Amino acid sequence: MSFDGYKDKIEEGDTVILYLTITQVYCIKAEPKTLNKKGNLIENVFQTPYGALKCAELIGKYYGSKISLSKGWGYVLQPTPELWTITLPHRTQIIYTPDMSMIILQLELCPGSIVVESGTGSGSLSHGLIRAIKPHGHLYTFDFHKTRAETAQEEFKDHGLANYVTVTHRDVCENGFGDDLDNKANAVFLDLPHPWLAIPHSLKSLKQTGGRLCSFSPCIEQVQKSCLMLLKLGFQEIQTMEVLQTQYAVQQRSLPVVNLDFLKSEKDGTETEKKDREMIKTITAIPPPTQPGHTGYLTFATLPPIWARNLQISLNQDDINDAD
């Protein structure tokens, strides 16, 4: 229940982020007991590289505080969508913060927006979308994988976000987003292998006053098909981009100074004396030797309001099949 609203103290059942180092960040549940593989209730202990942590001990601690482990220490933090994204259990490929941020800004989301998303996947993006639109907005998210949809639903409930989101198990390319959502959405987000098949359905869900659409695809071939479909259906401002982030390592380096002045005067015997070498300190930021160079292409488009749509829009099935 720790995703909805700022909290000061950890309560039982909270999902808590355990921060050890920049590369060792974990999510744990502040619960005294947990089920083991055999389904028996056992004490909830989390093994860290710095020793075991009894999760029951977290309850009542302040978020942001330091906790001792047998071989070191860590910090407990309240989860944000950013921290969740780097710690969540992967069930699929997920969307990371740089892409997520761009999606939220480009979809022009704000509290109160109605958003349609498919597929739900591991719910990484969903958490970011929910933060952007609550308290009076709503996210409708769809996945055709039954367990993924159910697990996501559980997770949202567990995180205290159930009021802001509806999870539906459905194939959106086949069956769309449902008549209930006709002309309801401010924005649609697609992360599917065949996004162009869901674009005509998205058009149906977007408001009469227009809206924004985003499709995330790893391959340029998918992008091409999607753009064609968007163009055909009268979407405007079709733009494709990539967002990449580089993380630098800041380091303080001390470099020795080579003193050559003594060469100008004759030897007087002192140069053989052991002197402390002069050092100069410098701060530098080093980019990583390798980094992910590509996550996916983000394609954005605007659906103009009904009065400014100048193309005849056909939802004819034949038309749709033409595109692939």
Place this chain on the structure above:
Amino acid sequence: MEDTESETTINVGDFLVVQRQGYTKLHKLRKHGNMVLGSFTVEMDNIVGERYSDTFQMKNMPGSKRFYILEKVDEVNSAAGCVSIEKSGADNRHIPNNADSQGLTKEDIDKLKGEELSSNNIVEQLINNSKTFNMKTEYSQEKYIKKKEKKYFEYIQIRKPSIRLLSQMFYRQDPTKTLGIRTDDLSQILSYANIHSEGNHLLYDSGTSGLMTAAITNAVGPRTTGSLIHMHPGNECQKNGFVAMQFPQEQADRCINVNLYSVLRCFYQNKGDYSGKSETVSESDANVDADNGEPSAKRTKVEGGASQKKQWQLDNERACKLLEGKVDSLVVVSKEHPVSIVKELMQFLRGGRGFVVFNSLKEPLQDLYVYLKGRVDIVSIRLSSNFMRAYQVLPDRTHPEVNMNAGVTF
């Protein structure tokens, strides 16, 4: 979020984003006002009462050469699709290297513009009078048409401002307008600082044309509990982007603009009693907290009285009350070196909350990194969260150096 008539209708007094092909411009609509768009002066009256996202054609004003009026259109004829090309060359070997390949003079073109502005027409004339057009390859013919069309394009679209449009527009016009913050930077600042509808957010901004305040206020949203304290170094803060968004009053009121020095003086010197020393303060004023709506300024105004305080004093007091209760996020976007600012403002941040510092230079942020890292050595619970914050600082200044736009060709 229902889109009411009034929200979709273009009214006098509105801020509009005027879009002409790739070009965008922010314009405040006045009664009988004109707008200068490239080489055109356009009378804007005809768009009043029409709806956002409508497209208009620039037409010559009868009896005047330089002025254009706008006429609503339902269809746009793009030259690229209309101009018929008779002949293309296989490559450019026959194209002479001189500028004289165009038969039309500047005067001829001006005359064409004066008769009836139609990019199709002009482009067609240009092609007919070009000695080399038919020698060009199909590809460069297309490029030529696109280029010329852009110059004489007669259609404009009127858009409602959004953070996306504003941020792209400012950055394209001049990146220094937003201290170098690009759309991707902006989006990540908002994420990493966890800006959303709840909580009190603190921003130091030494001049982003109001983009930062607009973006945060937008993310805080209408009819929510969140608020923003915006500290700036000058007498007046930059507001362009903020006013362009035309937030409802209740939402705009939750962005409190205060001068950095004056609010901190108020904080330190009137500690615990921000209502001022000599003035008598009404009950309601003392009880107001920014979360429950009506700002103190309004209430005191209603009550009147001789001891009327200046708006900025009231704003300082409101801000100080919030600061005393601590804030949930901190964003520092500065021209100045960030360390001293962060050092000072950090005290207002609640434990365990994230903050983001943006600077267009890497070096000041390296210094900041070292400073923040150093604070960890003072081992105590309160400071420990700085460590985590330092780590949240890390991603923010590692914004993408290149934001590639992958072109899609068919």
